Structure formats: structure tokens, C-alpha cells
Amino acid sequence: xxxxxxxxxxxxxxxxxxxxxxxxxxxxxxxxxxxxxxxxxxxxxxxxxxxxxxxxxxxxxxxxxxxxxxxxxxxxxxxxxxxxxxxxxxxxxxxxxxxxxxxxxxxxxxxx
Amino acid sequence: xxxxxxxxxxxxxxxxxxxxxxxxxxxxxxxxxxxxxxxxxxxxxxxxxxxxxxxxxxxxxxxxxxxxxxxxxxxxxxxxxxxxxxxxxxxxxxxxxxxxxxxxxxxxxxxxxxxx
Numbered sequence: 001x002x003x004x005x006x007x008x009x010x011x012x013x014x015x016x017x018x019x020x021x022x023x024x025x026x027x028x029x030x031x032x033x034x035x036x037x038x039x040x041x042x043x044x045x046x047x048x049x050x051x052x053x054x055x056x057x058x059x060x061x062x063x064x065x066x067x068x069x070x071x072x073x074x075x076x077x078x079x080x081x082x083x084x085x086x087x088x089x090x091x092x093x094x095x096x097x098x099x100x101x102x103x104x105x106x107x108x109x110x111x112x
Numbered sequence: 113x114x115x116x117x118x119x120x121x122x123x124x125x126x127x128x129x130x131x132x133x134x135x136x137x138x139x140x141x142x143x144x145x146x147x148x149x150x151x152x153x154x155x156x157x158x159x160x161x162x163x164x165x166x167x168x169x170x171x172x173x174x175x176x177x178x179x180x181x182x183x184x185x186x187x188x189x190x191x192x193x194x195x196x197x198x199x200x201x202x203x204x205x206x207x208x209x210x211x212x213x214x215x216x217x218x219x220x221x222x223x224x225x226x227x228x
Contacts, residue, residue, distance in 0.1 A: 034216055043116075043203055043219035090155065092217075099168070100145070100217060102155050 002027045002095045006103035014111045019063075019078040021106050023091030026072060032094040033074040035065055038105075039087045047089075050074060061085070086110045114138070116220035118204050124226045130192040133223045136185055137206030145217060146179055146189050147203040155203075161187065162209060173198075194227045201225070 007022040025031060032051050036044040048059025055067040061084075065076045074091060091103040117136040125131055137144050145160040159169040161181045169179070176195070181187040191198055201224050205217040 036219075043221045044205075044217070045219070046216050049216055099160075100157070102157075104154050 002031065002093050002099065002101045004091050004093050004101050004103035006089075006091050006106050008106055009104065010107045010109070012109040012111055013081045015083055016080050019076070019081045019085065019108065021076040021089050021091075021108065023065075023074045023076065023103060024072055025074060025091070025093045027093055027095060029095055033065075033067060034092040034094070034100075035059065035063070035074075035076050036090040036092060036102075037061075037087050038090065044090060047076070081108075081110045083110050083112060116204055116206050116218050118202075118220035118223050120223055121221060122224045122226075124228065125194055126228050127195055128193045129227075130190065131194045131198075131225060131227075133189040133202050133204075133225070135187045135189070135204030135220060137187070137204070138218055139185070141206035141208050141218070142184070143207045143209040144181060144187050145205040145207070146187070147205065148200045149203060149222070150200045158189070158202075191225075194225075196227045199225055199227050 003026045005024045013019055034049045035047040037047050038044045047063050048057045050057050050067045058064045063078045065074050067074050089106045093101050119134045143162050146158040148156045158171045159179045160167055164181045177191055179189045201222045203219050203222045205219045207217045208215040
């Protein structure tokens with residue numbers, strides 16, 4: 001079975017500081033991994049995805065994530081937070097079949 | 113190309129009324145997912161279709177909920193009769209799945225349902 005755990009339902013950072021959102025997964029097969037962002041009153045938008053190519057994946061808006069098989073992690077980072085990064089972030093794993101499994105989300109607050 | 117299109121964007125109805133939410137997936141996508149999002153329960157998968165066939169409806173809350181996908185370009189989620197606890201944002205998402213391809217989900221803007 002596949003599952004996703006996002007550590008920290010709420011994360012606050014100062015503008016300009018490093019953003020680190022944690023995601024750990026479990027999967028019985030080599031997974032596909034995704035990060036989505038949701039702004040208020042909008043749908044989920046893909047930030048980046050890992051599909052067994054390079055382990056360091058770069059996404060939109062300066063975000064990147066590193067797939068670490070030994071740690072079963074896929075943490076999302078951004079070197080310098082911007083006010084516009086304030087949103088809900090979801091990690092998801094796919095088992096290469098039809099199913100997607102989403103984490104419970106992390107709400108990011110950026111303090112000016 | 114147009115994204116996933118959902119209608120209505122907002123629906124306010126009274127308890128007991130029938131509600132129908134509609135979704136047009138991205139052309140060429142063969143999988144369609146219905147999710148429900150609430151503050152209490154987060155993002156829940158209700159049902160998903162592959163090539164217009166329901167694959168897993170174990171997330172459908174109860175018999176009051178039904179979903180159909182009569183063709184590759186249209187799906188509906190119906191609630192009859194509606195109850196206040198059905199108030200949520202309902203998302204439709206589509207994807208290209210199968211054959212070793214596990215594409216990402218593309219989400220619509222959601223339908224915000226309020227049942228009074």
C-alpha cells in the first residue's frame with residue numbers, strides 16, 4: 001500500500017528565509033512523487049514531479065525537491081521565501097497504477 | 113488547451129434538494145477523478161474513472177452520491193438528497209494513466225457547495 005506523510009500541518013517562515021516542507025512516503029513499488037500547491041479558492045496546481053529520472057527535481061516558482069530513496073523522503077525546498085508563496089502544499093505519491101495518494105497538506109505562512 | 117472545466121463554481125441549496133456537479137476533462141485524458149475537500153477531512157478521493165469506467169468508488173460516502181461518465185468528455189457527480197454535511201469544495205481532476213504512464217493530475221477550479 002502507498003501512503004504519504006507530511007510533517008507539520010503549519011509552517012511559518014520569514015520573507016527571504018529558506019522554505020522546507022517535509023514529505024515521507026511509503027510505496028511497495030518505485031513511486032512517482034508530486035508536489036502540488038493550492039492558493040485560496042483555487043484548485044491544486046502541479047509544482048513538480050519525480051518519475052525516476054534525476055533525483056533532484058526543479059519546479060515552478062523556484063521550488064525544488066530531492067528524492068531520497070534511503071530515507072523515503074521527497075522534501076520540498078525554496079532558498080528564499082516570497083510573500084506570494086503563502087499557500088497550502090500537498091505531497092502525493094502514485095503507485096504507477098491508477099491511484100494517487102495525497103498527504104494532509106502543509107499550510108505555509110510567509111511573515112514579512 | 114483548456115484545462116479541466118467544472119460547473120457550477122458555487123452552489124447554494126437547501127437540504128433535501130438534488131445537486132449535480134459537472135466536469136469536462138482535458139481532451140485526450142483517459143482518467144477522471146472526483147475529490148472532496150473540507151477543513152475537517154482534507155482532500156478525499158470519492159471515485160475515479162479510467163476510460164469512462166468507474167474503477168474505484170470506495171470513497172463515495174453513501175448511496176446518496178452517484179457519479180457517471182457517459183463519454184470521455186463529460187462526467188457528473190450527483191447528490192440526492194443533499195445534506196448540510198455535504199457542504200464542501202468538490203474537485204474534478206483528469207490525467208493520462210495506464211500503459212506505464214502515470215501522469216500528473218490536472219485539477220479544475222472546484223465547485224463550492226453549501227447545503228443549508
